[in-house]
Amino acid sequence: MQSLPDSLKDFDIDLNPNPAVALKVRSVDNEEEIPFHVHRKGQLIFTLHGGVTCLAPKAWWMVPANCAAWIPAGSLHCNRVTKNGQVLFLYIEPDVSGMPEECCALHISPMLREMLKHFATLPQDYTATSQTARFAQVMLHELSLMPVERLNLPISDNPKIKRLADALMANPADSSSLAVWADRLAMSKRTFERFVLKETGMTFGRWRQQLQVLVAIRLLVTGTSVQNTAWELGYDSVTAFITMFKKTLGKTPGRYLNDLSYLSRQTARCF
Known part of the structure; x- marks a missing residue:
């Protein structure tokens, strides 16, 4: 190839x-x-x-x-x-x-x-x-x-949403509060809440969690350990990260990787 x-x-x-x-x-x-x-x-x-x-x-x-x-x-x-x-x-x-x-x-x-x-x-x-x-x-x-x-992060054409997504993709460990993000985008907290919900169909907390899952998958499939992935996302507790991941995708990061590894081995046998 x-x-x-x-x-x-x-x-x-x-x-x-x-x-x-x-x-x-x-x-x-x-x-x-x-x-x-x-x-x-x-x-x-x-x-x-x-x-x-x-x-x-x-x-x-x-x-x-x-x-x-x-x-x-x-x-x-x-x-x-x-x-x-x-x-x-x-x-x-x-x-x-x-x-x-x-x-x-x-x-x-x-x-x-x-x-x-x-x-x-x-x-x-x-x-x-x-x-x-x-x-x-x-x-x-x-x-x-x-x-x-369910492996997508909804966004819109609004430049503020894209700015928000780019910032969190670049630094997914940024745990700034909703009020801090609202201030960064020159909005009141209440306006920011309504804005994110309108543009993405999700609350800010749920949307940020979905973004973290996507970043986690990217890290995991390129060899980053579960522990280091949790740290990259700003989690002090690996257990908390695993709980969030399982709640979103229905399986733990370890099980998710094992399933991918099995399918990849099956794929490799056919090349």
Whole structure:
């Protein structure tokens, strides 16, 4: 697999009219970013190893191994791949039915995972009556059945919300009170509370907690220990961090990592 820049150089997937086309890439030494852009096709960003952060106008997603982000056709977005990450891009024609109308994160079943990896080894210029075309049809149907994962941080076009998100992403351990954040954005406490709820659909406390979960996943999948992740997020107690993580995702960080590790080992056996 090539690095992100090498793989996408002089590569215009929108010129290919087939219903689905796959491309597998990897990030070599450091975290790599594909700047904001749009496609005529929809894009599935499937993480094989490491993690991908997807940024779109209305939300950010953290996509760990064996999950995927769905970006509908014509949606502005940016992808950041962690160090040594491996990613499979699946580009889908806008008229393919059954795909979500909004950006989201999707759970990928073991069967679909293997189908996606196999499809990435097939020719991109297949004909409509070929075996590859029939395989793509079954694969896309299976993809349309995948459930949505809660791995997003809702934001809006409002520059103050983006400023708030950028500040907390850069320093997730900042435990400043609601009143302090309101003052930083030149608002009263009550106005700030209403503002965040209106722009994100969440209270400030719930929204900040969701952001911390996304940051935690990014740290965990790149090798940071549970203890150090808790410290990076400003938790004095590892137990408190584990409780927050489990409440949000339904499993402890250790169990979450074990599940990802198992799926990654299963994936590696097929390369």
